[in-house]
Amino acid sequence: MRKHIANCFTLLNLVFGSLAVIQILQGLPGLSAGSSAEETVARMCVASLFICLAAVVDFLDGLIARLLSATSEMGKQLDSLADLVSFGVAPGLILYEFLLISYTGTGGSNSAINYWYLLPALLVPLAGAYRLARFNLGTSFSTEFEGLPIPAGGILIAAFPLIYINTELSGMQELLKAPYFWYAVVAVVSFLMISTLPMMSLKFKNLSFVQNWPKFLLIILAIILGLWLHWLAVPLVFLVYIVLSVMMLRKP
Template identity: 50%
Template sequence: MKQIPNLFTLLNLVFGCLAIIFTLQNGIITTASAATGVELIDIPEKIWFASLFIGLAAVVDFLDGFVARLFKATSEMGKQLDSLADLVSFGVAPGLIMYQFLRLTIAQEEGALDTSIVSLLPALLIPVAAAWRLARFNLDAGQAYSFKGLPVPAVGLFVAALPLIYWNINEDWVLDVLLNQWVLYGIILLLSGLMVSTIPILSLKFEDFSVRNNIPKIILAVIAVGSFLMLSWTAIPLVIISYVILSFIFKPKKVA
């Protein structure tokens, strides 16, 4: 029974690995080259499958903690294993998604094949910041009801939403935003900065069943349901942003 939570954690890791596999799947589009005319460049064809697996990883990431508390099977090994799985599912996989999105934005430009790989490297800030955030969390025993910095799963879900929005929301302004290299750089810097920051962020664990002690969580739940009904996949980044804003408004106790 004590190993059941770890099985959920390992399933989280499996989903993260599957997300990476689908992120690296190739399709083919054409792009213009000043030297040779039309050229071919590889991009993922079904990267949105990666988004779905990151979503599944988030579900089992929640369940492993719930099951561990249910069976009173928390352990130091489980804690370390959870962070390793989270790094893959919500750090490496989203970093690769952002890497491929940067490739896609550059592919729209003339002379794209001559672009240096250096312009794609900022995407790696996401797994680097995630590793830092998770290592700090493992060494800090005081983050039960509030966190230091944005939790890594929230970042993973934010990035995972981008392919779903890109392939399902047929609005020109959405494509303009997602195919803007500088917007993507801004998202990378913002998410990475929030992860490594020491800004107090609300934990979504319910302390009890009273409304008074759970007001921000109830507000976030209402925002989540309402925005999903109206905005579909676009709601995911909005909910994450609302989560950060609510943390500033309600100011959880700063952890040492």
């Protein structure tokens, strides 16, 4: 019974990820479903919020499983399947839509577009699937990851529609309409996921500040930057996470 409690949270992760996919593709009933660039980005913003909710329950399912001593192989596999949808497929569709906007000026279909230009967006879910499969072959609890965790990459990508809508920085929307920016995002996120670079896990074995100070530092910076910069803080926190991970966990 205890195992099913954690699994219910995992399935809720999948629900939010599926809702994000539906919202990106056509819009949920009663929500924006237009095809102009602004309507498409507004639709993606709702999807981004679903991805954020998926991240919250993804954190909770692991926490609950550990607190209840209810970890299981089924839960591990189920978690990876849900993560692939919420943090791989849904963010990949966000990248696809932004590339479509970059080349056509709208989020709708356009017969003039060469769809080969859009296919790199699929590299993120592909790299995420590889990353999750490799994770499932490893230990279930570790103080570090091998390669970027797929939720981190998914949250980074999910932040961009919200940055686009809410930014007041001059030139930010133009940057987010540039195809080469998105190719760079695809390349960086995909490479980090399939790499063997050590990445910090936010799982706590204890609350010792001495042993966990990089994690506490990251959390404090995330709170401060979030209050100050709002969604624009996400790429900065992502960068800090990568730098801290490589600096603190690199092999001698």
